[in-house]
Amino acid sequence: MLEAFQESIKDYSTPPEKALIRDLTAKINCYVSFLIECRPLSISMGNAIRFLKTRIVKLPLTLSESEAKATLLSDIDRFINEKIILADKVIVRHAVTKIRDGDVLLTYGSSSAVEMICLHAHDIGKQFRVVVVDSRPKLEGRLLLHRLVRKGITCTYTHINAVSYIMHEVNRVFLGASSVLSNGTVYSRVGTACVAMVAHQFHVPVLICCEAYKFYERVQLDSICSNELGLLSDYRLYWSCFLMLWMVLHYPCHLSRSVIHLMCCR
Amino acid sequence: MPDTHALVNEFVIKLKKRKVEGSKATAKLTAELLRSVISQQRIPHTNQAVALIDAIKSVGEQLIAANPVERDGDKVTAAKVQGFMRTGGVGLWEEATGGREKEREDGDSFGELAVGNIVRRVLHIIREEDLSLTTAAIGGLSLSAVSDDEDDVEQDGHPVLSAAAVAAAARSTLRPPSLQTLLEDLPHSAAAPPTSSSGGDSDGKSKSADKSSRSRKLKHNVIEAVNELIQDIATCHEQIAEQAVEHIHQNEVILTLGSSITVIEFLCAAKEKKRSFRVFVAEGAPRYQGHVLAKELVARGLQTTVITDSAVFAMISRVNMVIVGAHAVMANGGIIAPVGLNMVALAAQRHAVPFVVLAGIHKLCPLYPHNPEVLLNELKSPSELLDFGEFSDCLDFGSGTGYPLLHVVNPAFDYVPPKLVSLFITDTGGHNASYMYRLIADYYSADDFVVQRRPS
Numbered sequence: 001m002l003e004a005f006q007e008s009i010k011d012y013s014t015p016p017e018k019a020l021i022r023d024l025t026a027k028i029n030c031y032v033s034f035l036i037e038c039r040p041l042s043i044s045m046g047n048a049i050r051f052l053k054t055r056i057v058k059l060p061l062t063l064s065e066s067e068a069k070a071t072l073l074s075d076i077d078r079f080i081n082e083k084i085i086l087a088d089k090v091i092v093r094h095a096v097t098k099i100r101d102g103d104v105l106l107t108y109g110s111s112s113a114v115e116m117i118c119l120h121a122h123d124i125g126k127q128f129r130v131v132v133v134d135s136r137p138k139l140e141g142r143l144l145l146h147r148l149v150r151k152g153i154t155c156t157y158t159h160i161n162a163v164s165y166i167m168h169e170v171n172r173v174f175l176g177a178s179s180v181l182s183n184g185t186v187y188s189r190v191g192t193a194c195v196a197m198v199a200h201q202f203h204v205p206v207l208i209c210c211e212a213y214k215f216y217e218r219v220q221l222d223s224i225c226s227n228e229l230g231l232l233s234d235y236r237l238y239w240s241c242f243l244m245l246w247m248v249l250h251y252p253c254h255l256s257r258s259v260i261h262l263m264c265c266r
Numbered sequence: 267m268p269d270t271h272a273l274v275n276e277f278v279i280k281l282k283k284r285k286v287e288g289s290k291a292t293a294k295l296t297a298e299l300l301r302s303v304i305s306q307q308r309i310p311h312t313n314q315a316v317a318l319i320d321a322i323k324s325v326g327e328q329l330i331a332a333n334p335v336e337r338d339g340d341k342v343t344a345a346k347v348q349g350f351m352r353t354g355g356v357g358l359w360e361e362a363t364g365g366r367e368k369e370r371e372d373g374d375s376f377g378e379l380a381v382g383n384i385v386r387r388v389l390h391i392i393r394e395e396d397l398s399l400t401t402a403a404i405g406g407l408s409l410s411a412v413s414d415d416e417d418d419v420e421q422d423g424h425p426v427l428s429a430a431a432v433a434a435a436a437r438s439t440l441r442p443p444s445l446q447t448l449l450e451d452l453p454h455s456a457a458a459p460p461t462s463s464s465g466g467d468s469d470g471k472s473k474s475a476d477k478s479s480r481s482r483k484l485k486h487n488v489i490e491a492v493n494e495l496i497q498d499i500a501t502c503h504e505q506i507a508e509q510a511v512e513h514i515h516q517n518e519v520i521l522t523l524g525s526s527i528t529v530i531e532f533l534c535a536a537k538e539k540k541r542s543f544r545v546f547v548a549e550g551a552p553r554y555q556g557h558v559l560a561k562e563l564v565a566r567g568l569q570t571t572v573i574t575d576s577a578v579f580a581m582i583s584r585v586n587m588v589i590v591g592a593h594a595v596m597a598n599g600g601i602i603a604p605v606g607l608n609m610v611a612l613a614a615q616r617h618a619v620p621f622v623v624l625a626g627i628h629k630l631c632p633l634y635p636h637n638p639e640v641l642l643n644e645l646k647s648p649s650e651l652l653d654f655g656e657f658s659d660c661l662d663f664g665s666g667t668g669y670p671l672l673h674v675v676n677p678a679f680d681y682v683p684p685k686l687v688s689l690f691i692t693d694t695g696g697h698n699a700s701y702m703y704r705l706i707a708d709y710y711s712a713d714d715f716v717v718q719r720r721p722s
Contacts, residue, residue: 134651135576136551142656149657149671156673159551159651160576161606165639165677191576194609201612223580 001035001045005052006076014065024056043179043187044214051079083213088113091209092120095174098207099126103171106131106204108160108195110140111176113209115147118174122153129153131170135160135191160191167202177210183219186210190223270303274325281332281381289380289593290527293499293628296329296384301492304388304485314484315396319389326385326717333381379594379602379631379642382717386632388492389714395487498693502626503528505693507535513622513691518543518586521619523575524550524604525559526591528624532691533589534566544569546585548578550606552650552676575606579613588614592625594642596635597706599684599699601625602642605677611686620688627692630702632710638681648674 008031014020032049035041041049055075059068095117099105105128107114118130130153134141141157148155158166173195179187186192186208199206277299286292303325309317506528514520514536520543522529533545545568549556560570573581582588588610592601601607601623614621635642652674684699691697697705 136549136574142652145672146657152671154671154673156675157652158675161551161609161680162675162677164608164680165605165643166675168639189576190574190580193579194576194613197579197612197616198609222583224584227580 002048002052002076002080005031006073009069009072009076012069020065020068021056021059021061025053028053028056043216044211047213047216048079052076079213083211087211087213088116091211092116095207095209096121096124096126098172099128100171101127103128104131104169105129106133106163106166106170106173106195106199107144108133108141108173108175108192109135109138109189110144111174111209113176113211114174115144117209118148118153119151122151129156131156131158131166133158133160133163133166133195138189140189160194163195163198164201167198167204170199170202170204173199173204173206175206175208177208177214179214179216180208180210181215181220182217185220187216187220193223270306270325273299273302274328278328278332281329284333288527289629290499290502290626293380293384293626294496296381297388297492297496297499299329300325300385300388301489301496304488304492307485309485315392318392318484318488322385322388322392323717326382326389329381329385330717379633380628382633383594383628383631384495385717386710386714387495387628388488389717390709390711391491391495392488393711393713395484395491399484399487499626499628502628502693503531506624506626506691507531509691509696510536511539511541513587514541514543516541516543519546519584520544521546521548521578521582521585521588521610521614522559522590523548523556523578523606523610524553524590525555525562526624528591528626529589530559530562532624533563533568537566537568542569544571546571546573546581548573548575548606548610550604551575555604575609578610579616582610582613582617582619585617585619587620587622589622589624592623592629593679595623595625595630595690595702596638597632597703598634599687599690599702600635600638601682601687602635602638602679603682605680608680608682608686611682615686621686622689622691623687624691627694627705627709630692630705630709632706632715635681639677642679642681644678646676646678648676651676 005028008027009024012024012027014023028049032041035045052072052075055072059071063071091113099117099121103126105118107118107130121128130148132141132145132148132155134145134157145155145157156166175186175188175192175196177186177188177192181187188208196206277295280286280295281292286295300322303321304318307318307321510532514533518541520533522545536543545560545563547556547560547563547570549572551574556572560572563570590603590607590610592603594602596602603623611621613619657672684702687699689696690699690702692705694705
């Protein structure tokens with residue numbers, strides 16, 4: 001999304017008799033409402049848009065149009081570099097220290113952060129096994145499974161109902177997140193709370209891997225207050241039903257052992 | 267006798283091939299088979315009960331052995347896959363998981379526990395009937411002043427006390443005190459027990475006195491009791507469904523997972539009594555029986571919503587009650603249930619939602635579960651989860667170290683510990699999980715927990 005905004009800023013030119021700042025902000029708002037029409041924004045996207053708007057508003061009025069555009073483009077580049085790419089690298093570096101030889105890791109669905117952790121740990125030669133837990137309707141775990149097995153990591157594949165069966169073999173649970181909220185609640189793919197709950201029953205540490213730009217100042221108690229309904233066609237059924245795509249993990253501190261994130265320059 | 271052998275063998279083959287579906291059907295067939303074994307069994311005049319018990323135990327052993335549960339199922343399956351894959355056959359993928367897994371299409375055939383339960387029930391029935399006949403015979407003998415046996419003359423004064431006291435003592439050792447026995451009227455049990463020698467003598471002589479009348483009676487009584495048992499099994503759904511109205515109220519939201527006939531009957535009974543409520547049905551991957559249940563409920567006019575299993579935690583905050591069926595209820599009150607129910611039970615406990623289990627008494631098993639996730643579980647074919655063709659390029663067993671990179675785990679059952687179960691609804695009423703041991707005392711004898719004939 002940020003790269004799309006970069007393209008649009010490059011192509012932008014200020015119409016005559018209008019201020020750059022206000023006009024550009026209006027244009028960005030148009031784009032954002034179009035995106036929202038297609039699909040509700042994720043929290044990380046919301047944060048990025050807020051960052052961009054703040055940068056636009058803070059542009060000094062003395063700058064010419066091309067300078068302003070160049071500043072904005074470099075700002076977006078910096079955001080992507082620092083908050084996303086570098087953040088991932090640091091997360092991976094920290095997380096890999098939590099994996100010991102002979103460990104059995106469990107992950108749910110397909111999270112890019114967790115995938116990077118597993119691949120990096122395998123690259124530096126750690127011996128471990130991964131259990132990939134999958135669920136309908138997206139069955140995202142299969143993609144993760146493909147990528148991990150291709151690299152030569154020993155994997156076990158199962159569905160979310162079997163999590164109670166497989167949990168007694170597992171040492172650590174790594175989960176990705178879409179966002180972490182103000183009261184410590186983790187907002188992630190539907191089914192994550194079930195996995196965390198069963199891990200808690202079996203006294204297995206749960207580690208959430210989430211970049212700092214995904215943090216958000218909101219509080220939420222359960223999954224129904226604010227959520228997104230998925231496509232019915234994903235579900236393949238004959239009658240009406242609804243399903244949740246995102247879900248809230250109830251997250252009092254005793255449930256997980258640590259939350260890995262990177263506090264970047266804000 | 268050859269007739270019963272043929273019947274038993276036929277049933278054993280059915281069990282091995284998993285052609286019998288559902289624990290209710292298994293229980294019914296087992297009870298009917300045992301009834302025919304009893305009716306065709308020739309029993310001697312002395313020690314009738316022992317002969318019957320022996321016969322039932324021998325048949326029971328065969329039946330229980332017919333449906334073995336895989337031990338260390340994960341490693342066995344993985345080893346099978348590895349072994350077959352080394353031979354390099356792509357088409358052997360499904361064979362590798364055990365051909366018999368494929369034969370099971372729908373409906374669980376995990377009837378091993380139900381078979382054992384019924385065998386133990388019948389053994390308990392035999393012991394009970396024998397005991398009640400002994401008591402009645404001795405009681406009847408003592409009431410009539412005339413005694414056939416001339417040796418009894420010297421013990422005229424004591425037969426009432428001694429024989430009845432012996433019977434009561436025997437009964438109390440047979441059946442540990444349960445609610446039923448405590449409420450029974452046993453006035454003569456309060457009498458001081460006599461010396462055991464005199465009691466034994468009179469008992470033995472009175473036994474020999476009316477063997478002939480008892481020989482027909484024991485078999486007859488046992489067969490009547492087994493008929494009652496079959497009747498109970500057949501009507502367990504109705505009796506459980508009768509209690510639906512007490513538990514389901516207006517405008518409630520019920521959550522269930524997978525499909526169970528008991529649950530369908532339960533919900534429909536409440537619907538018929540004009541309660542209006544909604545049902546959330548979790549799919550129950552990987553067999554997706556939840557779809558079948560939802561269709562059935564919609565056909566009967568209930569408002570149903572189907573959700574994925576992963577959404578259970580999300581939805582349970584808006585649910586009033588979770589109602590599920592079980593495959594087996596263990597002696598500590600824990601249940602063996604379709605896979606995924608442990609997760610649901612944990613979520614229900616987290617949100618303080620009552621977790622109600624519907625189970626007929628024939629599902630009550632007198633065994634205590636030890637490591638039930640592995641030992642009382644079955645692993646089914648991984649083809650339900652993954653298509654082999656998709657991953658054939660990832661699984662290169664011919665080269666390298668040769669051990670499989672990919673395991674696929676597909677367990678059929680889950681163990682739910684007793685502290686997560688709020689209520690059991692059985693055909694005898696509603697019970698707490700901690701009450702299960704009392705029910706076991708009522709329906710099973712301690713001698714029968716291991717169904718194995720002592721080597722003669």
